[in-house]
Amino acid sequence: MGQVLSNDPAATVGGVPIGAVKAAAKAISKQAAGEQPAEEAQTEAFDKKETGASDAHGVARDQLRAFIERIERLEEEKATIASDIKDVYGEAKAMGFDTKILRKVIRIRKQDHDERREQEAILDTYLQALGMVSAGEDE
Numbered sequence: 001m002g003q004v005l006s007n008d009p010a011a012t013v014g015g016v017p018i019g020a021v022k023a024a025a026k027a028i029s030k031q032a033a034g035e036q037p038a039e040e041a042q043t044e045a046f047d048k049k050e051t052g053a054s055d056a057h058g059v060a061r062d063q064l065r066a067f068i069e070r071i072e073r074l075e076e077e078k079a080t081i082a083s084d085i086k087d088v089y090g091e092a093k094a095m096g097f098d099t100k101i102l103r104k105v106i107r108i109r110k111q112d113h114d115e116r117r118e119q120e121a122i123l124d125t126y127l128q129a130l131g132m133v134s135a136g137e138d139e
Contacts, residue, residue: 089102089103
């Protein structure tokens with residue numbers, strides 16, 4: 001009987017959280033003293049979340065739900081933006097622009113200037129090696 005229970009909310013006794021064991025012991029003591037029925041005390045203890053472990057799980061659950069909802073909202077926005085971009089390409093095509101070339105221009109503009117120059121030089125080297133462009137010819 002003289003066993004001291006840990007204050008660590010994650011600790012367990014026989015797989016039962018320490019907080020729950022303490023709440024049950026408190027309820028039994030109160031019942032023995034005639035203060036309150038044991039079932040009401042246990043329900044009250046769990047309603048107040050005295051176990052600590054359930055608080056941690058509740059916080060983690062809430063954080064997880066918040067992350068998932070944010071990701072879902074961003075996915076919806078991404079789909080809306082993709083649809084808007086598709087519409088703009090459709091408008092450009094209707095006006096007579098070549099959408100493949102527009103996409104290539106967008107891709108080129110995203111590149112760093114030096115990176116683009118390096119890729120152009122390598123492309124020129126490959127084309128010359130294949131005889132597709134003469135050494136002095138500009139594209």
